[in-house]
Amino acid sequence: MGRKVLVLNADYSALSICTVPKAFALVYLDKAELVSDSQKGYLRTIDTTYPLPSVIRLHRYVSLPFKGVMLSRQNVFRRDGNKCVYCGSHEDLTLDHLTPKSKGGKTNWDNLVTACRRCNSKKGDLSPEEAKLSLSRKPYKPSFIMFLRDFAGSIEENWVPFLGIKERT
Known part of the structure; x- marks a missing residue:
């Protein structure tokens, strides 16, 4: 079950991405509500079928003073x-x-x-110009939303309104 779920803060701003079991637990324990389910499957128990979460919203607002992307080797890659x-x-x-x-x-x-x-x-110990190398793109610091949107792997269609992406065609 490698699917991802978009987690929204109480004000519907994107907060993070989590696994399906974690999202289901938050909804089941009434700490979050299901905003959108995935049409690609269900969660089944012995006697009950639950919708597969795709977007959930926390009931309590979580204040994050710093929502940046950590500088790490993997994040630069x-x-x-x-x-x-x-x-x-x-x-x-x-x-x-x-x-x-x-x-x-x-x-x-x-x-x-x-x-x-x-x-x-x-x-080596030269600048790209001195080494006669050209950059295919200029480096930049990604924003948190940009990181979620562009680098989290595949995103589901029902995440689009919450990540500031124009509708796909």
Whole structure:
């Protein structure tokens, strides 16, 4: 049961993504309500059938002072589509500092990119321009909603209104 469920705060803002068993438990224990169910199946017990949750809303508002995307190796890889920003390879990926740390480069979203080991070695302690490498995309810090929308894997159609995505055609 690898399906994901969108969790909304009490004000219908996107809060997180959880597993189906966790979402079902929240609804069953009356800590959340089912906003939308998936048409792709049901949860069955010996004598009862329940709708498969797709979007749930918590009854109590959860205050999150910081809703950012944590800077981690895997999150940088996700942002860059799991491919080298220089050559597009999917093999042997590493992190690369655009401005090398030895030249004062910081470890942050705007200075880290995904690079294959070959391109990273070619670039070495140089800037991409000095190494004659061009970026396929400029690095950026993803917002929380953007991260949920773009990097959470496949999303269900009934998540669209809550993630600020224009209707799909």
